Amino acid sequence: AQSVTQPDIHITVSEGASLELRCNYSYGATPYLFWYVQSPGQGLQLLLKYFSGDTLVQGIKGFEAEFKRSQSSFNLRKPSVHWSDAAEYFCAVGGTSYDKVIFGPGTSLSVIP
Amino acid sequence: GAGVSQSPSNKVTEKGKDVELRCDPISGHTALYWYRQSLGQGLEFLIYFQGNSAPDKSGLPSDRFSAERTGGSVSTLTIQRTQQEDSAVYLCASSYRKNIQYFGAGTRLSVL
Numbered sequence: 581a582q583s584v585t586q587p588d589i590h591i592t593v594s595e596g597a598s599l600e601l602r603c604n605y606s607y608g609a610t611p612y613l614f615w616y617v618q619s620p621g622q623g624l625q626l627l628l629k630y631f632s633g634d635t636l637v638q639g640i641k642g643f644e645a646e647f648k649r650s651q652s653s654f655n656l657r658k659p660s661v662h663w664s665d666a667a668e669y670f671c672a673v674g675g676t677s678y679d680k681v682i683f684g685p686g687t688s689l690s691v692i693p
Numbered sequence: 694g695a696g697v698s699q700s701p702s703n704k705v706t707e708k709g710k711d712v713e714l715r716c717d718p719i720s721g722h723t724a725l726y727w728y729r730q731s732l733g734q735g736l737e738f739l740i741y742f743q744g745n746s747a748p749d750k751s752g753l754p755s756d757r758f759s760a761e762r763t764g765g766s767v768s769t770l771t772i773q774r775t776q777q778e779d780s781a782v783y784l785c786a787s788s789y790r791k792n793i794q795y796f797g798a799g800t801r802l803s804v805l
Contacts, residue, residue, distance in 0.1 A: 623799055624784070624794075626795075629793060681794060
């Protein structure tokens with residue numbers, strides 16, 4: 581069955597520090613992978629996506645993620661975190677265009693000024 | 694507007710009452726999803742509409758929950774005989790291709 585795990589429930593980093601949020605998935609075929617961000621009181625916004633090709637994908641707001649098939653992982657990274665990056669981050673996996681997408685439980689990011 | 698619109702933004706109701714939540718997807722998007730997000734929790738899939746296909750209702754938690762999508766556009770999520778555990782934010786998303794979902798701001802439901 582499809583599933584997504586995000587091992588870190590909550591992470592705190594200092595502003596300017598680097599960030600890595602972990603995501604592991606279980607899927608029977610080549611997955612479509614997504615990272616979304618949710619600011620307080622808002623809906624979710626797509627940060628980046630992987631469908632095929634280059635396993636390192638760039639997204640908005642300076643984020644990137646790397647697809648590692650051997651590890652079933654799609655970790656999100658940012659070299660230097662800004663205070664405005666404090667939010668909830670969700671990893672998600674889907675299949676063909678007509679399959680529903682499964683979301684992970686989310687990682688809450690706090691940023692210390 | 695260009696985005697997904699949900700109404701109302703907030704709904705307070707009494708236990709046992711029925712509520713209807715509305716979602717206006719982005720024009721032309723063939724897929725529409727409803728999710729529930731309880732306080733501090735992730736997204737719980739509820740129901741998925743794709744074009745004219747039968748909806749995937751596998752996530753609906755009980756028969757008190759139902760949803761319809763009229764004319765392949767607007768969707769209404771109905772909760773009958775609301776319970777306190779139904780209190781949550783209900784998110785709607787629409788999609789056109791490759792499952793890239795565009796989310797509304799949600800409806801915060803409080804059942805007293």
